[in-house]
Amino acid sequence: MTNLEETLKQHIKKLVHPLKEGQELKMALKAKLTKKELKLLEAWADNADLDALKTKLKLDEERYKALTDKLVKKLNQEKTKQAICQ
Numbered sequence: 001m002t003n004l005e006e007t008l009k010q011h012i013k014k015l016v017h018p019l020k021e022g023q024e025l026k027m028a029l030k031a032k033l034t035k036k037e038l039k040l041l042e043a044w045a046d047n048a049d050l051d052a053l054k055t056k057l058k059l060d061e062e063r064y065k066a067l068t069d070k071l072v073k074k075l076n077q078e079k080t081k082q083a084i085c086q
Helices: 003-011 022-032 035-046 050-056 061-075 078-084
Strands: none
Touching: 003 022, 003 035, 003 061, 022 035, 022 078, 035 050, 035 061, 050 061, 061 078
16 A cells, blocks of 8 residues: 555545545546645655745745645545545
8 A cells, every 4th residue: 555545544534445546536626626735745655844845835834734634624524535546
């Protein structure tokens, strides 16, 4: 299991079907998330420096929190779960 899959499982409250794998999962996420949301999710999966990411994406603390909340909410929507699961 990749870091991305583990990160998704941490943030999704109830996952009934297995996640897609590899490139198929990334393509499904790319279709459902904004570029900033996807970069944030990938940074979480890679345990990247979040301060550097905030600077790169031009996010202050408030906008970072809003983006995080929106991302987690989107990951828990049924349409998103259906897209990223097998």
